Amino acid sequence: xxxxxxxxxxxxxxxxxxxxxxxxxxxxxxxxxxxxxxxxxxxxxxxxxxxxxxxxxxxxxxxxxxxxxxxxxxxxxxxxxxxxxxxxxxxxxxxxxxxxxxxxxxxxxxxxxxxxxxxxxxxxxxxxxxxxxxxxxxxxxxxxxxxxxxxxxxxxxxxxxxxxxxxxxxxxxxxxxxxxxxxxxxxxxxxxxxxxx
Amino acid sequence: xxxxxxxxxxxxxxxxxxxxxxxxxxxxxxxxxxxxxxxxxxxxxxxxxxxxxxxxxxxxxxxxxxxxxxxxxxxxxxxxxxxxxxxxxxxxxxxxxxxxxxxxxxxxxxxxxxxxxxxxxxxxxxxxxxxxxxxxxxxxxxxxxxxxxxxxxxxxxxxxxxxxxxxxxxxxxxxxxxxxxxxxxxxxxxxxxxxxx
Numbered sequence: 001x002x003x004x005x006x007x008x009x010x011x012x013x014x015x016x017x018x019x020x021x022x023x024x025x026x027x028x029x030x031x032x033x034x035x036x037x038x039x040x041x042x043x044x045x046x047x048x049x050x051x052x053x054x055x056x057x058x059x060x061x062x063x064x065x066x067x068x069x070x071x072x073x074x075x076x077x078x079x080x081x082x083x084x085x086x087x088x089x090x091x092x093x094x095x096x097x098x099x100x101x102x103x104x105x106x107x108x109x110x111x112x113x114x115x116x117x118x119x120x121x122x123x124x125x126x127x128x129x130x131x132x133x134x135x136x137x138x139x140x141x142x143x144x145x146x147x148x149x150x151x152x153x154x155x156x157x158x159x160x161x162x163x164x165x166x167x168x169x170x171x172x173x174x175x176x177x178x179x180x181x182x183x184x185x186x187x188x189x190x191x192x193x194x195x196x197x
Numbered sequence: 198x199x200x201x202x203x204x205x206x207x208x209x210x211x212x213x214x215x216x217x218x219x220x221x222x223x224x225x226x227x228x229x230x231x232x233x234x235x236x237x238x239x240x241x242x243x244x245x246x247x248x249x250x251x252x253x254x255x256x257x258x259x260x261x262x263x264x265x266x267x268x269x270x271x272x273x274x275x276x277x278x279x280x281x282x283x284x285x286x287x288x289x290x291x292x293x294x295x296x297x298x299x300x301x302x303x304x305x306x307x308x309x310x311x312x313x314x315x316x317x318x319x320x321x322x323x324x325x326x327x328x329x330x331x332x333x334x335x336x337x338x339x340x341x342x343x344x345x346x347x348x349x350x351x352x353x354x355x356x357x358x359x360x361x362x363x364x365x366x367x368x369x370x371x372x373x374x375x376x377x378x379x380x381x382x383x384x385x386x387x388x389x390x391x392x393x394x
Contacts, residue, residue, distance in 0.1 A: 009242040016224045024217040045206040046240050
């Protein structure tokens with residue numbers, strides 16, 4: 001009986017991304033080792049997040065309010081929207097602390113294999129934002145994968161009716177990256193887009 | 198404010214064994230992606246475990262009752278006690294399905310560096326079990342590390358006053374292990390303990 005609750009928890013934890021049966025057992029034992037210090041605070045934090053975090057009506061970011069901190073922030077430029085796949089990508093861009101505009105979260109990329117079509121992505125809501133918001137540039141910051149690039153081109157096509165500059169992130173050598181370890185496509189792209197020093 | 202709850206949760210998850218900031222963000226976003234399917238059931242299972250799982254008074258195993266399923270099981274030999282470091286080791290032995298005796302969980306190994314002395318391990322409770330229980334063999338199944346072996350020798354010494362057979366796990370080549378990748382100590386041990394075919 002007891003094994004059932006524990007086993008059930010271990011199975012559930014093992015299905016989280018990046019975890020497996022072995023690491024799940026380790027995590028659960030660690031939590032049980034000091035219930036007051038680890039397990040109860042974690043339950044409390046998870047419950048708080050479950051009760052309070054929702055999707056921003058404007059951009060799709062996760063926040064406590066219906067309109068997120070970034071959308072509400074008057075210091076952030078309203079005429080600049082950066083289109084990203086997921087909240088994780090938004091967080092990655094925020095960590096750089098260089099972007100001053102707003103975001104729009106697609107919720108994924110088009111994929112024939114996974115059956116993701118344009119209706120399942122937040123493209124309609126992007127268009128209605130562009131209609132009411134005085135936006136001058138949309139930055140498409142989608143992964144440089146095949147599906148990502150298909151999606152980027154599809155969005156660029158759809159936004160063609162608006163009189164807006166559409167840009168994408170630069171491709172090139174990552175900072176700290178060694179040429180020797182880079183794929184040919186990236187090197188070719190970096191060479192084509194070379195800058196004067 | 199919202200970032201505070203989310204950030205707090207991500208920080209807490211990132212401190213779990215085997216996780217870091219990046220995998221923690223992934224886990225938390227995965228949980229938030231489908232609250233009803235992932236986050237709420239996980240909170241429920243964690244709370245159930247927090248409320249119901251306790252340490253067995255007899256052996257130190259984790260269970261719903263004060264005396265665990267293994268200690269209660271009349272089919273398991275009472276005269277055989279296997280001493281292990283942690284509940285994870287007990288689970289590892291149970292998965293083999295070959296051991297039919299009881300267990301005793303030490304709760305760690307002696308360590309001069311971490312300041313773990315014999316009083317902090319469940320050695321006294323092992324001795325009192327041996328006094329009341331009619332035990333004929335104690336198997337010491339502790340890691341083959343320096344601290345582990347020190348602990349094994351210390352326990353063997355302490356149990357010398359009882360008229361009990363004290364054994365330890367065999368060292369040797371792991372099943373499926375290639376000699377080429379094994380350390381010299383293991384190969385030497387396996388050679389010394391060779392068996393006739």
